Amino acid sequence: MLIYFFIFFVFISAFLGSNKKYFSHLSYFIILFSFLIFPILVGINSDRADFGNYLQFFQDTPVSFFSYDFFNYAKAQHSEIGYNYLQAFIKFFWNSATIYFILFCFISFLFRYKHYSFFLSKSDVIIAFFIFLSHEFLRKDAVQIRNGMASAIVLYALLFLYQNKKIKYIFFVLLAASFHMAGLVALPLVFLSINNLKKFDKFLAIAFLFSLCVSIFFPVRKILLLFSGWGLLPSQVVVYLNISDFLVPIPFTHPILLKQLFITGFIFIKRKKLFDDFAIHYLYQIYVISSCYYLIFRDFQILAGRFGSLFYAVEAPMLILMINKSNKNVILKKYLLCCFYFIFLIINFLTYDFLGFKIEIY
Template identity: 30%
Template sequence: MYFSLVFSSIYFFYVGFVICTNATKKIKNLFCLAPLFFISAFRYQVGIDFNSYVNYYFDVISGSDTYMGASFSWIAKFGHFLGFNQQLLFIIYSFLFILFIYLSINEIFKKITYSNEMLYLIIILFYSFLFYMSLNQIRSSLSSSIILYAILSEKRIKSICFVLLAVFFHSGSIIALPFVLFYKKINQKLLIISFITVIFIAFSGLLSHLLISAIELFGGRFLVYVNSSYFSPKVGFEALYTTCVLCVLFLITTYFSFSIKDSRYNIFIKIIYFYLIIKAISIDVLIFGRLGDMLKPMVVFSIVVLFIAYIDLIKKINNIHQLILGFFILLLFSISILNTVLGSNIIANEAGNDFSYDYKFNFCIIGEVCPK
């Protein structure tokens, strides 16, 4: 735990120091993300799913069948063919994940005006909410970062190609294709009406009934999920909590959409609405919750962009923006430290009840591992 705690504390100041230098915005972005690649790529037995991926790796190279898909198998076999051990798997996934986050942040500043505050908040929000999640479910994390870049690219053919690349790593990435194809033609009011409609009928069971009927009609590989827990609804407090969170985020997004008139921010507003609709469907059909997570990086970055845009608006009214910005950074720091102390997404819950865990590294990528 102590390594993670010290790293998180130092990282907040490190990012601030890098951003305050006279380097170009791309160099700042690169140096801010580089330490995250290092502690992700060479981690050992860090992440709830770490040992599962190691087992899948050995299954692949032994010729056993896995459900991990062709991309995972190719990476595992490629590394083994070159003489590397299982650590290369995490190095490759970490490199690609950080690479697409880096490219996506650069794309953001092609659309809107760069500011040090914006870059700082994007990096810190990414670290606090998304980075440690990427230590688990490495396939979906990589796919979500590719989707982020695909959406921000905006050029339709390029975006479609990168969504298909994301699908190659995780089939659930297909959820982003409708947005990439049609978001320019979809009116924000239609998205607002769609969310309100879905949130009202989500408790009726109608959505799951229609979806199951469509799957049974067309068949395909998703038939295996129809009678599983993936198609069950959320119940009790979980359903109520999800509804409340979605409605609060919906109201905040709607407020931003009416306050920020600049058309450059439309894509950020629309993707949040689209995400909210997918998450609202998950109240009735659980699997849409995981599909919606594919859009989470884009939503997190969009919230930062809209937040800073709104701060810029109220600068013209009073000086309270400095207080709001400071409070927001302090809140992010507190959340990051709390996640670190609890071992959130770092270790299994049952192993972390005493709040003590090790963040190990392995730098031996050829032959036997030698964790430190």
């Protein structure tokens, strides 16, 4: 498949770029190339889940986005208001769904790049970008485009939380939620004590253990079904509850959950050596919250994926910063990191059925 073929080239560039000796203008070119080719591949591809729905949204949306008709249209749609307004704005200039999907994915990539480049050097950004392409891109930006945009904006918002600019953080989280309501689960992070991360460590440890107990002993899915019967849940959640395919639990043997729990536990054990680096400490706390969401909603896979993966992308810069901090076998560790995520790319290639490739221009 063409998308996987190009991701393989990014893998080669990331692998070679792990050694700065071989990091050249070619690697910078690959980063730029990725920003161009992957949005285009998403835009021209009609063989992906939800494509028909998003195409219909685009074709039906009015371009007079300040009119009463547009307000009624946006209110009636399953998609959130930010998505509807961006769609109408772009359609006003280019009445082409293909161009819209390309620009939408490109904007999402820009938000992610700002996050990666804030924490990492250019030679490490390509590794982080490959990690993103190997899994999250395939399942979000290439398929669930609203969720992909929301995750990208939350990732960007985390930069403001890192700098203790909480008003800006709240603004961008609400912006993310205007593309997918899952973005709202990032709001509680505003209470993160940036000036005293150690104070928050104990709370997160308790929260993680509590989440683990919930995932084992308490059926969150059944509780949500009960709330649904009382009319206490948003319509978007009720939709998932009424579709049996979404009522599947995530087994503890699932590769993503296993990886998440292993990394969470490993860093906790090594925390005394790692947490003197403020960036690693900060990203780890975000990562633990991601793990908690995965665990709490483990028996309701669609919500676990929506909420837990919202912060999934901090994994890449966090692990790369840890490797750089080790000052020992750094290049070898980066080689192994690239190979590890290449395995995830292969797993997605063999098992992920919601992304094919068929060129159609609209």
